[in-house]
Amino acid sequence: MPTKVRSTAETRERILTAACEVIAEAGFEKIRMRMVAERAGVSTALLHYHFDTREKLFTEAMTHSFAHTALDAERDVDTAPAAVVLARILRNLLPTDPELHQDWRLWQELWARALRDETTRAFAVDLYAQLHAWVAGAVRRGIESGEFTPTDVDDLSTLVLSLSDGYGIRLMLRDPTVTLDRALTAIWRHVAAALGLPETLPET
Incomplete structure (x- = not known):
C-alpha cells in the first residue's frame, strides 16, 4: 500500500476510534467535532476533510x-x-x-x-x-x-x-x-x- 494511502487510512482509523470513545462518553447530542479532533490528535480542518x-x-x-x-x-x-x-x-x-x-x-x-x-x-x-x-x-x-x-x-x-x-x-x-x-x-x-x-x- 502506498505511503500516502496508508497514512490516510491510519488517520481515518484514529479519527473513528476517537469518535467511538467520545460519543460513548458524552452522547451524540453533546459532542462537537472539535472534541473528536482533539481526542484523535488531528486538526478540525483535517477532521472535516474526512467527515464533513x-x-x-x-x-x-x-x-x-x-x-x-x-x-x-x-x-x-x-x-x-x-x-x-x-x-x-x-x-x-x-x-x-x-x-x-x-x-x-x-x-x-x-x-x-x-x-x-x-x-x-x-x-x-x-x-x-x-x-x-x-x-x-x-x-x-x-x-x-x-x-x-x-x-x-x-x-x-x-x-x-x-x-x-x-x-x-x-x-x-x-x-x-x-x-x-x-x-x-x-x-x-x-x-x-x-x-x-x-x-x-x-x-x-
Missing part, C-alpha cells in the same frame, strides 16, 4: 465499531468448531468487556437518535440486517458442516438478536437480577436446543 458532518462521522463510527467486533469474533473461522465461532459471536453481542461496553453505549445512542431521525432509523435497520446476516452465516456454516442440527436459520438469528438486546440492556443498566453468566447461559440454552448442541457454552 457529525451525522456522517456518527454513522461511520458505528460501522467501524461493528466491523471490529465481527473481525474479533470470526478469527480462525475456517478451522474453529462452528459452536465455538457462534459462542464468540454471542459473547460479542453482549457487553462482555470494556470495549464492547463502549459499543453498547454507541448502540444506545443509535436507538435514541433513530426514534427521531428517519435517516438514522434506516441506518439502524441496515445495521441490524448486517448483524442478522452475521449470526445466520455462522449458523448456516455449522449446518452445512454437519455440526448443527438443521433449523430455521432466520428465525433463530432473530431470536438470538432479540435476546441479546434484551439481556444487554439489563446488563448496561446494572440490573442486579441479571448477570453476564446468566444472560449467556439463557441465550445459549435456546441456541443449543435449536441446533442439537450441549447446553454448556463452549470455551472461546
Whole structure:
C-alpha cells in the first residue's frame, strides 16, 4: 500500500476510534467535532476533510465499531468448531468487556437518535440486517458442516438478536437480577436446543 494511502487510512482509523470513545462518553447530542479532533490528535480542518458532518462521522463510527467486533469474533473461522465461532459471536453481542461496553453505549445512542431521525432509523435497520446476516452465516456454516442440527436459520438469528438486546440492556443498566453468566447461559440454552448442541457454552 502506498505511503500516502496508508497514512490516510491510519488517520481515518484514529479519527473513528476517537469518535467511538467520545460519543460513548458524552452522547451524540453533546459532542462537537472539535472534541473528536482533539481526542484523535488531528486538526478540525483535517477532521472535516474526512467527515464533513457529525451525522456522517456518527454513522461511520458505528460501522467501524461493528466491523471490529465481527473481525474479533470470526478469527480462525475456517478451522474453529462452528459452536465455538457462534459462542464468540454471542459473547460479542453482549457487553462482555470494556470495549464492547463502549459499543453498547454507541448502540444506545443509535436507538435514541433513530426514534427521531428517519435517516438514522434506516441506518439502524441496515445495521441490524448486517448483524442478522452475521449470526445466520455462522449458523448456516455449522449446518452445512454437519455440526448443527438443521433449523430455521432466520428465525433463530432473530431470536438470538432479540435476546441479546434484551439481556444487554439489563446488563448496561446494572440490573442486579441479571448477570453476564446468566444472560449467556439463557441465550445459549435456546441456541443449543435449536441446533442439537450441549447446553454448556463452549470455551472461546
